Amino acid sequence: MSITRFATRLNSFASSPHTFWPDLKGKPSMLQMAERASKAQGLTDLDLNFPDHVSDDPQAVARQISDLGLSINGLAMRYYTNPAFKLGAFTNPDKVVRREAIDLTKRGIDAARAMGSNLMTIWLGQDGFDYNFQVDYAQVWDWEVEGIREVAEHDPDCLISIEYKPNEPRSYSLLPDAATTLLAIHEAGSPNLGVTLDFAHVLYADEQPAFVASLIHRRSRLLGVHLNDGYAKRDDGLMVGAVHLRATLELLRQIRRDGYDGALYFDTFPDASGLDPVAECEVNIATVRRLMAAADRLDHDNRLGNAIERQDAVASQAIVNEALLASA
Amino acid sequence: MSITRFATRLNSFASSPHTFWPDLKGKPSMLQMAERASKAQGLTDLDLNFPDHVSDDPQAVARQISDLGLSINGLAMRYYTNPAFKLGAFTNPDKVVRREAIDLTKRGIDAARAMGSNLMTIWLGQDGFDYNFQVDYAQVWDWEVEGIREVAEHDPDCLISIEYKPNEPRSYSLLPDAATTLLAIHEAGSPNLGVTLDFAHVLYADEQPAFVASLIHRRSRLLGVHLNDGYAKRDDGLMVGAVHLRATLELLRQIRRDGYDGALYFDTFPDASGLDPVAECEVNIATVRRLMAAADRLDHDNRLGNAIERQDAVASQAIVNEALLASA
């Protein structure tokens, strides 16, 4: 098994639109952004948001992406269409809104399948609370698990990957971290469920990426890996390796050993400050290639396993420095 | 069921020793601290650390505490006796050290039972890692779960409560939060396992106390509640309600509704800055009594349930203010 596919966030390619589309009025279309993304050397895949990026004719969208030389890695749900979702999707106090969120997700799964993908990523960022005394915790947990189960059972051949994040937009998410997500997946019980790790969300949740990857591998399965970086205080969406080079390297080594062979998806925000998204994507790919090469070197270095067996962080630091860093 | 017992941290009573023992040389003994603690009006129980606070004759210690008019709520393991524990107790790389940690815990459980208690609290703060590439995550997780299972099976009539904490002394703990602890308990599988919530650890882990109490009640059981407060950035050990009055009130309401009838244990650090520990304990009890009275008022207010059903935080804020705060 090996990692050969690089995917990226489509909305990044709306960054500084005038530099790419001098005459554009308003925002670029999905297809315009995809076309710009296709300029990034080494990029193989896109993830599309549902419903935003998918028209009424998913197969046509899939063909358009394919014509650009890119594959569709999967779809990702976004619960923005009804303003009532702000107070919750699967856990909204209003039964009608909960139903709408679940039905929208099912339509998204159908669209993914129609596009030839079998991966739907669900980030339930609206399901949470801001205040003490705002929700009945047992009740909203029930709703969350039931909603996850219902959408998972909608199409057993589609993998449903839960992406967690501790905070934002809600002050507290119901699924803030890997372990809580694994509890919810265990309760839901559907075999097509798994987890998507987003590197910056993991840092934000004060977790170590390789540790939670190992835990997910043990208790469920890792269905998606979002690479990016940040300062562990918020979801910064920085370039890969901008801050945590060593933790990124350790994560890549861990998921390769655990057999992950899906795409590496760059969930970065070059558009937040107007950076060039094509160059940014290419730098991300180049950084990952450097880290993969370092991981290869470590795979052939018996000393690392020995150091880890002794939990000797001094020895492993020296060994990893040799593999990762340029020499003095 | 109801909450009627107040316990406290014994080492707090070493604070500013000269004010209580003008002639004392060195540190006060366990019994001297217990005697000082017994001056706190309203205090009913103590938790003792094992092995620090328990001599070779646990029954004699139990009698001494009883003679002071206090009960023993339970024991709490401390892995400080062997400096090698700094690198891990149940997850130490050295098999001999792992065995020593497990055997020490069993002796602690035996001591607890000999003292008439059936509660042992285990905080595995040394089990974790500081560096990337320091541990084999799957291996240390196996060891942690096996260790927990072995000590739980040592005496099925003794409740074993796991207290989690995200960081410190290790940069990352293996059991950092409620959900990870629940996964470990699920894997260990022993029916006498449960969880101890420490309010400041919960904040430190970026959790909401009442939410995790509800999750623990659902998936395992709540065996201990440590009240204190802090600023959510470290384990400050402040007085109850010093910062998070509303979250403390919500937690008390939640655990009463879920049937918790154990002791409320004050895990505060008046000794860290030389505060008067007897007065500090009495203020903690008085604060809890105010919060309990507010919880009583909320229990008789239909409006709160209705507001929570609508997830209407504005309405619940006004209702809780009425129950909690003095009027304008």
Add this chain to the structure above:
Amino acid sequence: MSITRFATRLNSFASSPHTFWPDLKGKPSMLQMAERASKAQGLTDLDLNFPDHVSDDPQAVARQISDLGLSINGLAMRYYTNPAFKLGAFTNPDKVVRREAIDLTKRGIDAARAMGSNLMTIWLGQDGFDYNFQVDYAQVWDWEVEGIREVAEHDPDCLISIEYKPNEPRSYSLLPDAATTLLAIHEAGSPNLGVTLDFAHVLYADEQPAFVASLIHRRSRLLGVHLNDGYAKRDDGLMVGAVHLRATLELLRQIRRDGYDGALYFDTFPDASGLDPVAECEVNIATVRRLMAAADRLDHDNRLGNAIERQDAVASQAIVNEALLASA
């Protein structure tokens, strides 16, 4: 001197628009939001964003607000009109963009004055950096100070208040906290400069509100107070006293003693989850009134000063509980 005015964030009143304007298409206008705000009992003032909320005829806007029974507390700059501001306003790498930001600010100051206000609040959230090796720190600091000085000197009769925030939208702000802001003000040297404290920003910066209020009073002057609350990890925009009742009370006591007599402005985000903004505003006012009454009681309690003189937190906790909380 006393605090008698309550102001609020105008954009909050776009929350759940269909409940107030059943037939509204699109977003409510500035005037519609102001009209809705005027329904909040006890509200006296509004702050308007420039240029978003101010048309080409500021005096007409001022009349419209006045006709609703509200005063204008001041204007607040927003640097959103040019997408290039995303990379910086006063510290943008492009000289033309820096000039545009400064000139826009001067037009805002002129508008404030035309509307009868002498207070302009400037939040330089875009001035910062996301990455190591992104900016020349000495250079951007120079530009920031020069920009602040130039806009302050534009109209010496208009107070210019700098509002700081540690992160977001940029990963790191150039003016992240009170002390850095005071250094910049000291270098700028203009006598009409001061600082706006936003309670949730203060928490986000890991500061204690009353401490930084005291520092600002010592070294510059406090020109604005934004009340709200949060969990100290991000800018949550919660209702006043939702989390930090004691710190809010301490801040109110501190600023009253230091002579602050400006408005208390509620910088909360009821619109983020669709809460009722009129009720939310009224609950904020009611909470502040409770806290003001508690502060009054503390002002007449000699014991508090004595406890603080001894830095005896146990005694002061008990005294503040009496003034703040309902009895047991």
Add this chain to the structure above:
Amino acid sequence: MSITRFATRLNSFASSPHTFWPDLKGKPSMLQMAERASKAQGLTDLDLNFPDHVSDDPQAVARQISDLGLSINGLAMRYYTNPAFKLGAFTNPDKVVRREAIDLTKRGIDAARAMGSNLMTIWLGQDGFDYNFQVDYAQVWDWEVEGIREVAEHDPDCLISIEYKPNEPRSYSLLPDAATTLLAIHEAGSPNLGVTLDFAHVLYADEQPAFVASLIHRRSRLLGVHLNDGYAKRDDGLMVGAVHLRATLELLRQIRRDGYDGALYFDTFPDASGLDPVAECEVNIATVRRLMAAADRLDHDNRLGNAIERQDAVASQAIVNEALLASA
């Protein structure tokens, strides 16, 4: 100017004492730790704590260190001798204790000078507060500034460097970050004052190391640099470059350009988990040498300056990757 000296924390060398001193009972002496430290290849200097590491005969201590082939970089004050210091050193509520702290510092300065050093580092970690309503902020700030001024004026030929830290042992420090420290230094006004940057404290304060180094260079002077690393949530004391390789490289580049030519001091805690302190120190030196070599390469790369002029983080990321990382 150049950086040629490496210093380290002496207490690190108490780590796992039995591996170095099989027959040692109790803790190693200052001289034993110094002897062990002298085994680290490349180490040139030590910092000693006052009064802990300095006997009544400072000159004798200096000779002993010199005989080991090491120099004394400076002394560092520790306020642990009187338990009353827990509530504050220069800001203690008790005038007698404040005087004791100031006089102890003066004796430390005298000892440093007697040992041939002209550098005293002062970390006022005890000066702060844990609770709202615990201190009179204006009063304790006055005391802090007066104390700093008095010890600085004690010997104008001794450099006094203030080391800041945001939290711990107190929940809030009076001097939590670079900017607040610069305000205090400005008020104290003594020309021999400066600042010590501790990398992990800087992260803990949510600062960027190179930014605050630049600010300190502008407004005062950088007198000490403590290298280590951490996860920005606490003072982890990890090996150099364990987490933030890029920020460490940026800091080294910044301080070299600003003319820093003092020692690089490793303030790490190998003793916290029993790591080998000699190997750890050598790995730290090797890591710094790699980073210095990368900084040299960047100094000769015109592209970096151009990228920074445009604030083009994508370009600078690629350039720094080339200088810092091994190739793919």
